[in-house]
Amino acid sequence: MKELILAANWKMHKTNQETREYLRKFKAMQEEFNSTEVVFCPPFTSLRTADEELYSTFFKLGAQNMVWESEGAYTGEISPLMLKDLGVRYVIIGHSERRWILGETHEQINKKLQAVFEYNLIPIYCVGETEEVRQAGETESMILKQIEEGFQGIDFSGVKNIVIAYEPVWAIGTGLTASGEDARHASACIKEKMDNYINGDVTRLKILYGGSVKKENIGEFVSEAGIHGALVGGASLQVDSFVGIIRAAQEALRK
Numbered sequence: 742m743k744e745l746i747l748a749a750n751w752k753m754h755k756t757n758q759e760t761r762e763y764l765r766k767f768k769a770m771q772e773e774f775n776s777t778e779v780v781f782c783p784p785f786t787s788l789r790t791a792d793e794e795l796y797s798t799f800f801k802l803g804a805q806n807m808v809w810e811s812e813g814a815y816t817g818e819i820s821p822l823m824l825k826d827l828g829v830r831y832v833i834i835g836h837s838e839r840r841w842i843l844g845e846t847h848e849q850i851n852k853k854l855q856a857v858f859e860y861n862l863i864p865i866y867c868v869g870e871t872e873e874v875r876q877a878g879e880t881e882s883m884i885l886k887q888i889e890e891g892f893q894g895i896d897f898s899g900v901k902n903i904v905i906a907y908e909p910v911w912a913i914g915t916g917l918t919a920s921g922e923d924a925r926h927a928s929a930c931i932k933e934k935m936d937n938y939i940n941g942d943v944t945r946l947k948i949l950y951g952g953s954v955k956k957e958n959i960g961e962f963v964s965e966a967g968i969h970g971a972l973v974g975g976a977s978l979q980v981d982s983f984v985g986i987i988r989a990a991q992e993a994l995r996k
């Protein structure tokens with residue numbers, strides 16, 4: 742069975758108390774999920790609480806962003822060193838909400854990806870087209886451009902794990918989803934491009950789908966050979982719905 746990754750992006754949701762309650766409820770079912778790489782990405786303010794709860798489980802901790810320096814005059818930012826100190830293993834980089842709402846540039850994204858590798862963290866690098874780009878039939882060129890810009894100048898020789906999430910912007914939080922076929926096509930295009938960087942060693946690369954994932958549609962995505970799991974927003978905020986997604990994904994892979 743292929744390795745399944747299900748990452749919960751909580752975005753700007755949950756206090757420390759809510760984080761603790763959620764993870765305690767989730768942990769009570771941990772035996773059921775120990776063959777799946779489950780990653781929780783709470784807001785920065787809940788990372789310590791999440792680390793306390795996830796410590797001694799199989800589940801991994803992720804952050805939603807970081808800056809590229811270990812320390813310095815970057816008011817309001819969080820460094821890779823600080824994240825590592827809190828037990829963080831994964832970092833979401835280049836999420837469309839950061840690109841399109843908060844004005845993150847591809848130069849910044851590129852520096853963040855360099856720093857992720859330098860600190861031995863695993864990126865969940867988000868790529869995906871906007872509605873206008875999709876309408877114009879330019880999805881593939883936008884994904885390729887985001888990959889080229891994100892990974893420009895990076896030395897992949899010591900890089901063991903890269904996660905890329907294909908998240909079409911028009912599918913995020915809208916209830917609309919790409920089809921399994923769209924995801925397969927995006928995955929093939931990502932893989933072909935990444936092959937050049939990782940010398941064909943595709944075991945280092947995992948590709949996720951993100952955008953209105955729920956238990957009713959996860960099976961369609963993970964059944965595609967090139968899709969290793971999902972980055973889940975809204976439906977990861979309640980334990981029951983996230984657990985439903987993990988169970989449905991595991992079930993789809995058993996078929």
Ligand code: 13P
Pocket residue numbers: 750836908912913914915916951952953954972973974975976
């Ligand atoms: P939704 O699952 O709420 O559409 O969000 C997807 C996402 O942005 C995950 O990073």
